[in-house]
Amino acid sequence: MLPRRIPWLTFAAPRNFHALVQALAPWLVRGAVVLAIAGLYTGFFVAPPDYQQGNSYRILFIHVPTAWMGMFLYLLMAMYAVIHLVWRIKMADVMARCLAPTGALMTFVALWTGALWGAPTWGTFWVWDARLTSTLVLLFLYLGYMALRSAVDDREKGGRAASLLALVGVVNVPIIYFSVEWWHTLHQGMSVTLTSAPSMAPSMFTALLLMTGACWLYCAAVTLRRAQVDVLEREADTQWVRDVVQRREVNGVSRPGAAVADESAAVREEGRS
Amino acid sequence: MRRQDVLTVVAFFVIVTTLFPLAVGPEPETLRALAPGGVWVAAALASLISLDRLFADDWRDGTLEQLALTRQSLPVVAVGKIAAHWLSLGLPLVLLSPLLGYSLGLRGFELVVLVWSLALGTPVLSLLGATGAALTLGVRAGGALMALLVLPLYVPVLIIGSGAVSEAMHQAGPYAHLSLLGAMLAIALPLAPLAVAGALRISLD
Amino acid sequence: MWDGVGDFIAMGGHGPYVWGSYGVFAALLIAEVLLLGRQRRRTRAMLVRRCRRQVAAQSHWGPES
Numbered sequence: 001m002l003p004r005r006i007p008w009l010t011f012a013a014p015r016n017f018h019a020l021v022q023a024l025a026p027w028l029v030r031g032a033v034v035l036a037i038a039g040l041y042t043g044f045f046v047a048p049p050d051y052q053q054g055n056s057y058r059i060l061f062i063h064v065p066t067a068w069m070g071m072f073l074y075l076l077m078a079m080y081a082v083i084h085l086v087w088r089i090k091m092a093d094v095m096a097r098c099l100a101p102t103g104a105l106m107t108f109v110a111l112w113t114g115a116l117w118g119a120p121t122w123g124t125f126w127v128w129d130a131r132l133t134s135t136l137v138l139l140f141l142y143l144g145y146m147a148l149r150s151a152v153d154d155r156e157k158g159g160r161a162a163s164l165l166a167l168v169g170v171v172n173v174p175i176i177y178f179s180v181e182w183w184h185t186l187h188q189g190m191s192v193t194l195t196s197a198p199s200m201a202p203s204m205f206t207a208l209l210l211m212t213g214a215c216w217l218y219c220a221a222v223t224l225r226r227a228q229v230d231v232l233e234r235e236a237d238t239q240w241v242r243d244v245v246q247r248r249e250v251n252g253v254s255r256p257g258a259a260v261a262d263e264s265a266a267v268r269e270e271g272r273s
Numbered sequence: 274m275r276r277q278d279v280l281t282v283v284a285f286f287v288i289v290t291t292l293f294p295l296a297v298g299p300e301p302e303t304l305r306a307l308a309p310g311g312v313w314v315a316a317a318l319a320s321l322i323s324l325d326r327l328f329a330d331d332w333r334d335g336t337l338e339q340l341a342l343t344r345q346s347l348p349v350v351a352v353g354k355i356a357a358h359w360l361s362l363g364l365p366l367v368l369l370s371p372l373l374g375y376s377l378g379l380r381g382f383e384l385v386v387l388v389w390s391l392a393l394g395t396p397v398l399s400l401l402g403a404t405g406a407a408l409t410l411g412v413r414a415g416g417a418l419m420a421l422l423v424l425p426l427y428v429p430v431l432i433i434g435s436g437a438v439s440e441a442m443h444q445a446g447p448y449a450h451l452s453l454l455g456a457m458l459a460i461a462l463p464l465a466p467l468a469v470a471g472a473l474r475i476s477l478d
Numbered sequence: 479m480w481d482g483v484g485d486f487i488a489m490g491g492h493g494p495y496v497w498g499s500y501g502v503f504a505a506l507l508i509a510e511v512l513l514l515g516r517q518r519r520r521t522r523a524m525l526v527r528r529c530r531r532q533v534a535a536q537s538h539w540g541p542e543s
Contacts, residue, residue, distance in 0.1 A: 045479060049490065056492035059499045066503070085471075105506055113499040120492050140425040147421055151412045160475045161408050165422060168404055168468050172426050175457070179429035183436060222510060229518050236525060245522075245529045 012091045014231045015240040021228040028221035032214050039210030047203040059117040061207050065215040067110035067131075070138060071173075073103030073219060077145070078170035081163035091227075093159040094234070096166060097149060098226040102219050104142035111135055134180040141169045282323040283365050289315035290373045305378035309387070309438035312373055316366050316391055317398060317427050323362045324402035324423075325416050327354060328473065332410050341477055347470035355396075355403045355466070363395040379438070386441040386451070393454040394434040400465035401426045407472035430457060 011017045043061040050057040077099040083092035114132050115125040126132070145162050152158030200208075235241050293311040297303055331337040340350050370391050371384045379387060405423035409415040437450035480486040489496045 044486075048479070054492060055489040056495050058489070058496050062499060062503050102510070105510060109503050109506060112502055116495045116499045120495050137425045137428055140421065144418075144422040144425065147418055148408060148412070151409075151414065151418050153413075157475060157478060161472065164468060164471050164475065165408055168426070171464065172429070175429045175460075176425070179432045179453075183432040218507070222514060225518070226514055229514070229521050232525060233521050236528060241525060242529055242532070245525045248522075 012089050014091065014235050014238075017091055018228055018231055018240075018244065021224045025221050025225055025228075028217050028224070032217035032221060035210050035214035035217060039207050039214055042203060042210060043207035047207050048201060053121055056117060056120040057204075059113050060204075061211045062215075063110060063113040063117055064208060065212040066106045066113065067135060068212060069215050069219055070103055070107035070110050070135065073099050073106060073223075074138060074141065074166075074173065075170065077103060078166045081166035081170075084163045085160065085167065090234075091231075093163060094227050094230050095223070096163060097159065098223045098230060100142055100146050100149075101226070102222050104139060104146065106215070106219065107135060107139045107142060111139065130181045130183070134177045137176050137180070138173070141173075145169070278323070279361055279365060282319050282362050283369060285322060286315050286319040286366050286369065287373065289318055290377070293377065301378050305442070308374060308377035308379050309435040309442070311377060312370055312387060313391075313394075313431055313435040313438075315373075316370070316395060317424075317431055319366055320363065320395060320398040320402055321420060321423060321427075322416075324358070324399065324406050325419060327358055327403055327406040328410055329406075329415075332476070337473065338477055341474065347473055348466040351403065351407075351466040351469035351473070355399050355469070358403070359396050359399045363399055367391045367395060374438075379442070383438060383441045386447045387438050389451055390434045390437040390447070390454060393451060393458055394430050397430050397454070397457050397461045398427060400461040400469075401430075404465055404468045404472060407469045407476065410473070410476040430454070433457070 011020050039061065043058055047058075049055050077096045080092040080096035080099070083089055084096060111132065114135070118127060118129075118132075119125050145166055148165055149158045149162040152161060232241055232244075290311055293307055294304055297307060328337060331340075341347055367388060370387055374384050374387045402419075402423050405419045405426075408422060409419045412418060433450050433453050437447040437454065440447040440450055487493055487497070
């Protein structure tokens, strides 16, 4: 049994995790929506046009957050992979699995927006810029992780193999980044580097922060929801899942609040015992 | 490992390198500019296809299971397998590379650097590729999947390796690149066998 | 700051790039959320079906029958 003294390990138990997500996810979504509205408003109606790039720089408000999230989610995924491999905690594997699609999506959007930003700024959709290249490699790392996982029929085995791959990948990420960076500086003549204005206007920075917050909350909400579905599927034959299903059957779909309140009470109870 | 395997991989290496002039055209200047990248890409692909079945035969006939059950530690077994593989399949590529480099227009010192970069770089490729091979043991469409897993990891080696030759072509010292390749080898040598052993254990479970 | 809706859409000539970025981002997020929602409904339906089957089986062979 897991030691109860470490508080966050409580949520390594599928039942508590389910209840936690049930209580947390709606708030994450609401937070993401509020921050996104505030960020888009600031980004489009408060922040002035850039003195060099005009209005195309407004892509920055999604480009930078998605690029950050792409990298951050990979690190997070690798962290869960290590936890899974070392302590054999199944929830860590579920989290790693559920982070991958969102991470790949964020990385893809970072590439896409980078290309569309590059077109008016550099005059071309794609340059073999160091950041673009290493982001592309990162996307391949995500795709490899997901492909390996889905190629192995045995879920347990596939999970461990994929965790090991994530670990190998995360060791390589800095090496890839530095080698690409170095390769790029050697071929400096080939491309234009993006020189941003020395200091960002405060409103731009505010918009960037708000959008980053929105992205973060969105990723958290989607990942946790996905993990929740995954947990329900894996634990379909256990009593607690039956309880959850029955409670919802009784309460009806029209009163989701009741179920949430119910389950957060269960979490508190769990914390006390 | 049979002699035929060695010949196949060497032939593959030569053919891929031959494709570059056929696709790009015979202009010596263009070919010279492409030479470092061409030889290195061919070497990386040859390493990839040769590693594909590194553990597959031993896994299928149960030898691997026997090895895992003996006292011999699995990382040591992995080092042995990778070393044997590199000596029989990696080394021929290294020895053959000056010929191919010459045919693409590299001369003198550049060829020496090419050989050195491959001698330092292909073991790293083998170590990384062995990890991929161990992870994809007994997996559907293992070959294509392995390419997807391993090629992104090859990127740094490819950049630094062909970079060394490019530096030599531009009358700059290739030593920084070569030392970086050496550093990568020094990192991969102790770490990759551990990863390989872990992956083998997972697929043996 | 903007001279009406047209100016806002045009983004100083960079409209296609800006809206191409935001549009694809939004479309992908919506697609992800919809896919996840579908998966969630499917899982829930599967669980409900299982639960009902179990209840039916229990009432059939259980001690109270």
